[in-house]
Amino acid sequence: MIKTLLASAAVGLCFCVMTGTAQSADCGSVSIAEMNWASAGVAAHVDKIILENGYGCSVEIVPGDTMPTFTSMNEKSEPDIAPEFWVNSVRTPLDAAVKEGRLIQAAEILTDGAVEGWWIPKFLADAHPDIKTVDDALKHPELFPAPDDKTKAAIYNCPSGWSCQVSTANLYRAIGAGEKGFELVGTSSAADLDNSIANAFEKKIGWLGYYWAPTSIMGKYEMVKLSFGVPHNKMDWDTCTAVPDCPTAKVNSYPISQAFTIVTKGFADKAGIAMDYMKARKWSNDTVNSVLAWQRENNGSNESAARYFLKENEDVWTKWVTFNVAEKVRAAL
Template structure:
């Protein structure tokens, strides 16, 4: 019995030591908290799991697609971008991966991200002839600019996002200005959401860039319009997604690859925490439900992350070892 007790105590000590080494290996980690909801929630899911389950010390860093990628590529920080829409930076990202600076991991959105130009469903129902963006642009009277209803407007996406570049290039390629449309800068994600909410409240037309998964598209029924052409990846990479492209062509948004990207330094220091980041993914339907809860309850990114962990244990516990899952649950 004494021998059994001694061996048990020794084993316990070994596992405790392993746990402390694991925590030391992980060390300080910086995570990009992008300024759109799904990415912000994902960042806090990672923060909670890495801190509670793996003993990391996590710092959140405010980010946008382009500045965050540039910082990771050039400075090696932040360590982790949980939700990077890689189509926006495919060429330089491939170069960074090839040169060993960055590592692309699991596709965070298992069914990809959807981008495009949308109109309210109530408008599409009232005007069944509008099937494409080109159709919509023949009806400037249906899409009044918020500041001057005598003019029409296409709503751009927030400053600092690559979709601001692609929307501007498509606006130019479609000749929207000559058709009476201004390109409206919404300024922020909140401004873009507010413009949609205002259109539904007033039952007025709206056209512009948006993406899924989002709480807004769960709350307001929108219809994504076709650009009438197939996605041309080569032209997208060389022009549509490039600022100030001199001669943009009409193109369609791809179904976006949305991956987690880490720096080489993170991969070297994170230890077994890398096993988690390599496999965790969620689907758009789940994300939409979490974001809808967040919107309805006026929750923060951290609130929504805790709601996800409390509500969907059958999903996230498959990403980690059982002992890690129990540590996370104990801290919720």
């Protein structure tokens, strides 16, 4: 009887091990887009560490940008995962891709949403309480000197390839900022945009432009978001404000922003139980801001910030996975 029980237990153990191995093997090779802003970059490496060590996936990190990544995922089914995808910029085509089964919208990675808009430093807002809206700011070009020509005023835009570059350029034209003495200043990277804000605070000079939260910059520097003076018009946004070089752009307000994890159907089909993780993985702005602040202060890479998060926030990420997966991830840190 004891031999029978032992034999049965051995068979059961073997079955469980084989099943677990099969589920891991099914995950196979996975590509993750590392978007070129900090929160999304760190999220990509969190996913890499958990998928590799917890689920046995073989993960490749690839460069990503909002529009090119969406186009590639939609048309070529690659990369497999975009961990932090701000969906407002492509809501209409994304809805179509989800409905037609090409893409899957997984967890809303930012639990309390994200904030987009045009901002000024709080020290400037305190000194000029009359500036409440973008139009108010445009009445004072002398407060927002351009970096290369102090006789002109500046509105700072996003780096090339970001969806906010499109909306900012359209709003710049719609509000007539050029005619009011402002030039639209492009930035070459997220770091370039960040440095323009840091420089404004260091020199105590005005700054006006696009930015968002959660970010380390918003944690370090106090900024005030300006109103565009009109409610958000979703139809105009989807058909014009978010469309490159829209000739009929109108003044609009940024929508309440949502960032989701987007995966291809091919990944979902092969991922097995790893897909449960993709549906559960989410964090708050406060958590992200604290990780990004650590990264900035320590000049850390996205990978080192991801490891910092996993070591310091077990109460957050262990809720996304099973006990066994969590043990494997802990062992790898």
